Amino acid sequence: MKLIGNYTSPFVRKISIILLEKGITFEFVNASPWEADSPVGQFNPLGKVPALIDGDDSWFDSAIIADYLELHNTTPPLLPADRLQALKVRQLALVADGVAEAALLIVREQMRPDAAQSAEQLARQREKILRGLDRLEQAAGAGQGLNGEAITLADIATVCALGYLNFRRVAPGWCASRPQLVRLAEKMLLRDSVARTAPSAT
Ligand SMILES: N[C@@H](CCC(=O)N[C@@H](CS)C(=O)NCC(=O)O)C(=O)O
CATH class of the missing domain: 3.40.30.10 (Glutaredoxin)
Structure with missing residues (x-):
């Protein structure tokens, strides 16, 4: 591949x-x-x-x-076998992806000349990030599909979104009121797959 x-x-x-x-x-x-x-x-x-x-x-x-x-049936499975539970995990992963997408739009907007940047667009994307993070924090606290015992697609998508926020310094205070997400990020960073793929400026 x-x-x-x-x-x-x-x-x-x-x-x-x-x-x-x-x-x-x-x-x-x-x-x-x-x-x-x-x-x-x-x-x-x-x-x-x-x-x-x-x-x-x-x-x-x-x-x-x-x-x-x-579909390759390799371990670990990243979705629960139960189809409804799997859909819930995929939806959480999409929230994390949406946070990353909004952060990316902010980064692109901020690359434009100052006078051309839209304050409305920046605020709109920031709201999506904060709402998305709140939803993930809630789910991580419940430990169902996110931050549970077995690693899921939502755990991976979330650590990537958080890593991107940190890397691009978008919503820098996100961790202040979201202890569950901080714990999840710390736990995920202990995994070789996560540590090895951390974005770097070089
Ligand atoms: N929903 C897509 C988003 C992918 C995406 O936006 N990738 C960015 C890089 S982080 C990109 O390729 N952007 C180029 C463009 O929008 O033309 C996915 O999950 O793969």
């Missing part, structure tokens, strides 16, 4: 962690979607990373890739 993406993307990191956790061998192809001659559009018509190439198939959108990898 080939994973197409760049090291700073929280969505690419999520898939890297899943592959490492499941012990699936893969080749990482470093490609940025933002460069003019980016090859990413060959693998994902939407021009976004990650994309996963397996034989003749290319898979894209990290949620779909996660579902695809779950």
Whole structure:
């Protein structure tokens, strides 16, 4: 398998962690979607990373890739066997992805000249992040599907979203009132798959 993406993307990191956790061998192809001659559009018509190439198939959108990898029946399973519980875990993972997506929009907005930046857009995305984090904090406190005994897709998506917030210094005070998420992040960072994939500026 080939994973197409760049090291700073929280969505690419999520898939890297899943592959490492499941012990699936893969080749990482470093490609940025933002460069003019980016090859990413060959693998994902939407021009976004990650994309996963397996034989003749290319898979894209990290949620779909996660579902695809779950079909391989490798351990650990990242979704409960019960379909309703699995849907709940996937929904929590989507909340975490949404937090990361909103943070990414903030980062992109802040790259524009000061006068062109929309205060409304920045505020809107910040609200999504804070509401999303509150939902994740609540779920982590309940320990169902997130922050439970067995690692889930939602745990992985959440640690990637939190890592991206820290890396880009978006919503820097997020941890002050969210002790469950802090504990979850600390616990997840003890895993080799999570520690090895932490984004770095270099
Ligand atoms: N929902 C997508 C989001 C992927 C995404 O937004 N990736 C960013 C990098 S972090 C990207 O490739 N952006 C390029 C663009 O929007 O053109 C997923 O989960 O894979």
